[in-house]
Amino acid sequence: MKKTKEISEELDKMFPQPKCELDYNNVYELLVAVILSAQCTDKRVNLVTKNLFKEYNSPEKMLTLSQPELESKIYSCGFYHNKAKNILSMSKDLLDKFHGQVPNNLDDLQKLAGVGRKTANVVYSEAFKGDAIAVDTHVLRVSNRLGLATTQNPYKCEIELMKLFDKSSWGKLHLQLVHFGRYKCKAIKPDCNNCPFTKFCDYYAKHNS
Numbered sequence: 001m002k003k004t005k006e007i008s009e010e011l012d013k014m015f016p017q018p019k020c021e022l023d024y025n026n027v028y029e030l031l032v033a034v035i036l037s038a039q040c041t042d043k044r045v046n047l048v049t050k051n052l053f054k055e056y057n058s059p060e061k062m063l064t065l066s067q068p069e070l071e072s073k074i075y076s077c078g079f080y081h082n083k084a085k086n087i088l089s090m091s092k093d094l095l096d097k098f099h100g101q102v103p104n105n106l107d108d109l110q111k112l113a114g115v116g117r118k119t120a121n122v123v124y125s126e127a128f129k130g131d132a133i134a135v136d137t138h139v140l141r142v143s144n145r146l147g148l149a150t151t152q153n154p155y156k157c158e159i160e161l162m163k164l165f166d167k168s169s170w171g172k173l174h175l176q177l178v179h180f181g182r183y184k185c186k187a188i189k190p191d192c193n194n195c196p197f198t199k200f201c202d203y204y205a206k207h208n209s
């Protein structure tokens with residue numbers, strides 16, 4: 001599809017080597033960071049994990065913390081009660097069911113307590129170089145504005161994107177769409193004047209007619 005190809009080419013020009021912006025040193029840390037990143041900026045998560053991971057960088061070590069102790073360490077990420085509960089349950093699942101190792105496939109990742117499809121996709125793609133498109137708030141917004149998806153349901157959006165783009169590009173595409181949404185096509189006041197996609201964009205058409 002011509003439009004899809006053009007969008008890929010432009011994204012490649014804008015973000016030739018997109019990188020995950022969460023800091024981590026091992027797959028377990030990545031999984032914890034992704035759980036913390038729900039409704040929170042990567043920058044904030046990195047500030048919190050910089051201290052947290054100094055001591056608590058494995059499921060065994062994390063489980064030495066009580067829930068209130070972990071909550072106090074991750075408080076500034078928001079939703080700290082649920083996030084602490086999920087991190088501790090996920091750590092226990094890793095030890096009980098996976099010998100303390102983060103599984104390297106989507107099915108097992110989603111069996112971990114507190115790990116939904118988006119989190120599993122991010123870890124699968126980032127840590128294991130698996131083919132996956134994680135749909136977060138940025139990917140959902142940008143995909144709809146560009147007419148790549150016509151749904152507010154993240155799972156349906158993922159399926160629509162997977163149909164449009166070559167499997168080998170999914171991991172990179174996810175990161176490119178996240179970066180494009182985070183830095184250019186922001187929720188409020190997107191940078192339309194410097195965007196190569198105006199001719200495809202429903203948002204632009206609506207706000208410039």
Ligand code: SF4
Pocket residue numbers: 145146184185186190191192193195196197198201202203204
């Ligand atoms: S034209 Fe504006 S709203 Fe549309 S994709 Fe570009 S930055 Fe986003």
